[in-house]
Amino acid sequence: MQLSIGLDIGGTKILALAHDGTRVLGTSEVPTPRDAGRLAETLSELTAALVDEHRGTLGGIGIGIPGFVGLDGVARQAPNLPAAIGLDLGEGLRDRFGVPVVVDNDANCAAWAAFRQDAPDAAALVAVTLGTGIGGGIVINGRLFRGAHGFAGEPGHMVVATGGWTCPCGQLGCWEMYASGNGLGRLARAAVAEGRGASLAAAAGEGGVVDGPLVGRLAGDGDPEALAVLDEYAGWVAVGLVALVNIVDPDVVVLGGGVAALGDALRVRVNSALGSYPTVRSGRSLDVRIVSLGPEAGALGAALLASETAFGADPPPPVG
């Protein structure tokens, strides 16, 4: 049996996953070491343990990192995983196990999982993960699109509100300030501050936090103020999708991340908001899906990528 191992390195934990090309055989999880050397060792140990447990022949290893990963597999930026910056995490694994190791952005890995699992026929798929921030990945013609430097498909830092809220990246008005899971909470707190969120404030209680999950819960109960915040949120999701649609022209857009738990309540509102943009509607068959992706998506995508080739670093295919 041929095994692929996917390693999704998060800011707090590493999820390791073994895959046989058809299904997930098992997973394991450990806290993310703060130290660079220990990080590399841990990846190696997790891989060895899974290979041992599932008694297969290791074919490849995929690593997902929460940050910008260059085409050389080295992380250039990783605000939640500073230890990984500048490291070639694939090198040690390649040496020890003698198999191909792919390192990519975690959202690219999740996009690959969405493509392979949920939309294998998509001509152009855009995956957007609405979580703490916004991650993204683009699959074109059955291949992950990585761009000239490996940083393609990162729509969270498009500016959708000139002079808007200050993003940790240093820019003003980034999409992820409004349309991420944290953005939903931010919009809700703005509603409370502006007197449009008394029910949200009441539900949060004294000293409680008005956040995205609270909005989701109240909206599920039909609370009008929560629903109004959700409408506003869907509008911000849509405005970024308009840019993605006009640039990438996808046939499938997959929305995942924590906010995906809102399910149809979100999908219906996003589609309704998109309907007010003529350039999105005209002549396209656009399928916007909410996919849970789930906590394993990054590790699964990394495992699936491990035995496949991403493009962007490839030599140009023949033309003509």
Added chain:
Amino acid sequence: MQLSIGLDIGGTKILALAHDGTRVLGTSEVPTPRDAGRLAETLSELTAALVDEHRGTLGGIGIGIPGFVGLDGVARQAPNLPAAIGLDLGEGLRDRFGVPVVVDNDANCAAWAAFRQDAPDAAALVAVTLGTGIGGGIVINGRLFRGAHGFAGEPGHMVVATGGWTCPCGQLGCWEMYASGNGLGRLARAAVAEGRGASLAAAAGEGGVVDGPLVGRLAGDGDPEALAVLDEYAGWVAVGLVALVNIVDPDVVVLGGGVAALGDALRVRVNSALGSYPTVRSGRSLDVRIVSLGPEAGALGAALLASETAFGADPPPPVG
């Protein structure tokens, strides 16, 4: 000698161009017929005349259309060329000349000319034409990227100013309302209306029009108010490029169209504005160029495309 013919259909004229694979052999120009049948005939006549004049063997024909062109080569939207909507303009030419005919958006053709002429080594090239509106084209790994429906690379209708100026497309705050050549004029007139453009109003004179070329002329003379408008304009150009850079991750961005006549005055300001966006700077080698492209770019790109294959409609390349 093998000939390719490029036909760039504009709202007012058709430019036809003959190319031998190395250089432009000659061009011809006629007014654009308003009638669909006459349009198809005219394309055929222009082609026949150029083939006859240059005594070559016709290898392929490329057609550029100012509108959204489906992967089937049929125009779906064409505000400036309504006669072409729903027509398969390639069909008649294919029948008469027995050669491959490629039909694409005119900005895609121009992007292809920019790639082949100015940046053949680009891993990911984004071309943006700043004219009446904003056109665009994306070349990835040496192939034109057309998206799932043929509409990829149309950044003019990204929303960069929520609740902003009303675009003819029906959306509010589209990029092309601010960053096209017409957008430059619009910003200048707003400056006049707000009392920041006395010199522009004076230069235009009684009943005169404050437009982009006027701003360019006065800026060239060092007029502070014109230069301030140009700074503001460069800021709007930059905000759209931030989205393109974060989504496509190009190594080369080519700015063309009428505004390209501003040359270095524009390039320096756009680069300066881009410098204030950390997500654009970090870890990338991004080359922003102003390329005149010139009035022949669409026809030239169409001719070059004629003997080459665009991707997007292709079956997925092998993975793994």
